[in-house]
Amino acid sequence: MIVKNLTGKPDTDSRNTSLFGVVHPATHEAVHQVERSSRESFSKALQICHDALPSWSAQPLAERCSIFEKAASLLQDGSTDWKSRLAEANMKETSVTSWWTNEQLDGVPLFIRELTRAAHEVLVPEVMNADKSTVHIERLPFGVCLAIAAWNAVHLLTARAIITPLIAGNTVILKTSEHTPYTQTLWAELLHVNFTGSTNVGSILAGLAGKHLKPSLMELGGKAPVLLLPSADFRIAASHILFGTFMNAGQLCMSTERVLVPRSRYDDLVAALRDAWASVKQKEPRALFSSVSTCRVRNLIKDAIARGAEPLTGPWKEDIGNLVTPIILGSGTAEMKIFREESFGPVSIVIPIEDDGLTNEQVTDHMVALANDSDYGLTASVWSTDLQLAQDVARRLECGAVHINSPTAGDLPSVPHGGWKSSGWGRFNGAEGIRSFTQIRTIETEKGPGHTLPLDIFEL
Template identity: 55%
Template sequence: MIVKNLISCEPQEEASVPLTFDVVHPANQKVVFQVERSSTESCAKAVENCQRAFTSWKVSPLDHRCAIVEEAARLIEDESSGWAARLAAANIQETSSTKWWTEFQLKDVTGFMRELIQACKEVIQSQTIAGHNAEIIVDREPFGVCLAIAAWNAVHLLTARAIITPLLAGNTVVLKSSEHTPYTQRLWGELLYAAGLPPGCLSVVHVAKEDASDLVSQLLADKRIRHLNFTGSTAVGSILASLAGKHLKPTLMELGGKAPVLLLPDADLVTASSHIILGSFLNAGQICMSTERVLVAKSRYRELVAAIQETWTNTSVSETPALFSSSSAERVKSLIRDARQKGASSVIGNDMESLSGSYVSRTILGPAQNDMEIYREETFGPVSIIVTIDDESKSNDEVIDEMIELANDTDFGLTASVWSRNPVRALGVARQLECGAVHINAPTAADVPKVPHGGWKASGWGRFNGVEGIRSFTQTRSIEVGIGDPHALPLHIFDL
């Protein structure tokens, strides 16, 4: 099977079998699919088709655009349509995503799509402002052709928001698929066309890893590409932001994280322990919002360790999922080795070396010190660390202040979690954290569809979700309409 580009909804005639690259399953290293290898010409054709479609799509009634997205959501929910089964099967074929993680996304994504529909209806309407002898109309208009690059790790949710948000706002979209999930992301394009999306409004191009730098540079240099949204690593995001800046293209960047959990002195550690485990190990830690650091007073460290170990012992867990590549797994193992060599012990996980290939044992280490590589690097694996705050001869307020300082002592700022029995105190702490979202008495890995989602600092800028997400894919135009006497302008006050 060759997974082709989706340049329009119409079948593409091929003069010959295109050049391909392989998708390799991370668990067994077997080739799953061969994928069409995009060229300079195919990327240019994708942009051309989207530009042509934009002329009519941008003026299409908002209700029409919303109806298409609603129909796509209905197709996912309708078991007889087979769409949910196809999307789930493709994702599991390409990655080590568990059946639960895949099905969770597909259940969640339809609600997300409907929240976007509602948000779009709130945002895409003209606003009138009274001025001096004038009325000013402020319109929100689409940018044009948007380039979307969505990561593989939560492919259904990330792909949906990357393409549906700009489409609802009246843009057309070129989606550069992840080299790990090209089939799943092509299916999202097919789904939207099946729901009634007009031809050319969405193109999906597959780019081999070795071609990515040249072809993405080509796309960003194309004057017809007016906007970029990217979800992925901070390292790649930095490169893309630089390229986009060179061509003055606006961007939305949702990047990496180093999410802290702050266990205030009065926190319920037993309850928190289950949320720490969930936040650390969900999807093998391959989520930008994963719990990476747990901050606790030194006097409560042993109590926390006991709570985590008891919770883990009583938790029914599946087999450890594979990470997305063997090189990623080795990098995570290297971080664990470094931490152990510098004094950290395993609270959970002792059999790291028994797992080979792309597998890493679920691990929580502590106490961690700031000279360990894992203290600052995003692991993007099933690993978190416990950092203790010396609370001897210190007041609770002093301990909390130090926790806040340590939580903010990172280049990242995506999400955080604060635990306390005192909601007022927890709220006060939350408002001092340098990140895009804080969850009180809840895990770090949480995302509410109608609430703005995005990071501070090296975790990115711009926002997905809700009305802020729609605004991210529009630009304003102000029109001043004079309503006074056009001859009444007192020219004598100007130094002409």
Template identity: 35%
Template sequence: MASETRQLFIGGESVPALEGRTTDDLNPFTGEVHAVVAAGSVEDVTRAVDAAQEAFAGWAATPPSARRKILLKAADLLETRTAEVVALMAAEVGGVGGWAGFNVVLASNILREAAAAVSQPVGEVLTTDTPGQLSLALREPLGVVAAFAPWNAPVILSTRAVAAPLAAGNTVVLKPSEDAPIAAGLFIAGVLHEAGLPAGVLNVVTNAPEDAAEVAKALITDSRVRAVNFTGSTEVGRIVGTLAAQHLKPAVLELGGKNSLLVLDDADLDHSVDAATFGSFHNAGQICMSVDRVLVHESVAEEFTAKLVAKVGSLPHGDPADPGTVIGPVINQRSADRVANLVAEAVENGARVRTGNDGTATVLDNVSPSMRIFREEIFGPAVVVVPVADDDEAVAIANDTEHGLTAGIMTEDSQRGFGLARRIQTGIVHVGNQTVDDEPQAPFGGVKASGYGRFGGRWGVEAFSATRWVTIASEHGHFPF
């Protein structure tokens, strides 16, 4: 039996879908219904945009100090609800306690960073050749922003989807993932509303899985929506980006990754094993930044792999609500089957399973570029280890992918690591660390098929602002005719 029923959030109120439809929100560990949520339609998208459009002028004119106060209060409120987030993420997305707690910490700091951004300069004085003229570049909010939040880091990524747009003075319609309608949408809307966000400034439309494409299209193509931000798979990101471009709307897309961790011959192997294990299997590998390929110097490859196998094989799996669990379930059976198929196809073609391959954390070696697991994003609890002859081969393999999100370089020589970092084609590189890292003040995003645009700090505010040129003449100019 469902533990709760949740409605859409439009105009500051919880309201049922116009058609009265609902959809089940499942617990990925038990398979039981965690909640029943409203299944919004195209008509619900329209009324959410109606509310956002109506609220825009007032929110854009709200003094920066008032916007800052709301965002800071929301950050504090979010921290007081840590226990609620831990329970929610365990039940809705299979997230273990440590991952849920990190979601709270980072999301709270995203709100605080957004609060700091509201008082950034909103323009600059330009030089001009026109006598007696003041020439200005002014930054202004765009209007209604369409935001899409995924299920895998639901509190972090729903907060990131709305924080910078709100700080810049926009209003937002948020469509959360069908796999996390509460944690990736309704929850953060409730926190911000409790913190004093005016009605209509943030609206949430949940939907049934079969309606996802239609609802998303209606939101992106509404003429009053002026920008789009999407975090999710590259496959869906291509559709979202294409649709936004067809309607001449800017988009920020943070998509998938095929991330490499380079372990150089001078690396501390025990530390590198800890880093690789965390980077590969945190949240069961369901992070866009997860390590998919460990590229380790051949002189230390077998020693490193043996140590990695021993550590990974000891990781506790099971109920995400159990504080001792390190690796919980993947989000659904479809995802589990996809990862299992990637592993099975690799084994059929000569790869060797060193540990796992039964739904648990899996380490493979003897992989080759012809295997799908070598080239496709895994997004699950598996990683491949690839010996390399030297730094040049490691860089070549790291770059041999359509993706370009993040990379890590394990070395005790930071100068050597920095030199390699400059050669790796990703939006993010960590020298002396693994691939999974995030800070709200940093420019977060990828290159190539990992997307474009940046969240974080001033880059996030700029992404959801328009720059206008305004001049003011202090004297009458001369016209040639």
């Protein structure tokens, strides 16, 4: 099969003879061939989006929303095969589990319905009455948007990248991931750059957007910390740490990467983690999405072990191919590469915080300082039975979202999602997501017949 570029409609596919192959990361078998986009095919797509913009943005909001509400219904309708086709395509191109692909597909309808609700809230013009005039504040689309959605949560990220700007009245060109082009063509369609992926690629795109004075929205990498305060329930926290570390083989921007715990409670946490690990049924190595990613993760683990880290979930060995055995490391320090570098794999490291002779407040201060000692700032998790204390600590963390007594990997359709620092800027989801893809225009209307202005102020 050859996956083709779609420029507007399937029957207007570009005829590009330059192809590249998609290879399954676990089996290394060729999945299919994909057309490589040319300047001509991109220009064609761009022109189609420009031509469609006036009519699409002029569509009543209710009509725009109804299109996507129908898509949500099709995904939930058992009489259609859309959900199974999308799941099958995703598992054919990547080593994703059926649970993860279906979890996303179940979440997309909820996301769409929350987005349409928020659109009716955000896109209604606001009216302000001044003494002598009335001001209408309107939110309008930017125009043509380029959406670049990553492969690791392909259904949620693609739906979000396409539907949010479209509901706001923009038109969209979707640049698929080279790892999941067929899955994303099933979802299917540049003034505004919308990107979810690596920080390195994001910084390049941000530079291009800035050079041409284009607004951009970036959700990039993460190095999510878990802070276990002294009163935390370690048994429950341990299951959340494993979930946040190993979900999708750690290939999520919100994955748990660092776990901070008082030294006096370190052994309690280790015992809880080992008990939780014993209940995990699938302990086999997981295939990461590329050999480059696999090599990076292995090197981070080997560096940590060489510097004194201890495997807490059993012996670790270097696997073949793109396989990496899931692991929690203990006795971590800030000097290890894994403390700073995003792993994007099934590994996290527990870092004991010295607390001998220190007050709980001093230990917490040290935890917060270490958690913030990162270029990233996407998500974090704080654990404590003292909810007020947990909230106070959460407000000191330099990141876009903090989850109290829940995993770092969490995202609700109605809650703004995005990062600080090198984890990006702008927000997806709900009302904030709609606002991110609109620009404001104010229209001021004088009340009454108006009045003349004094011109003698210009006299010297």
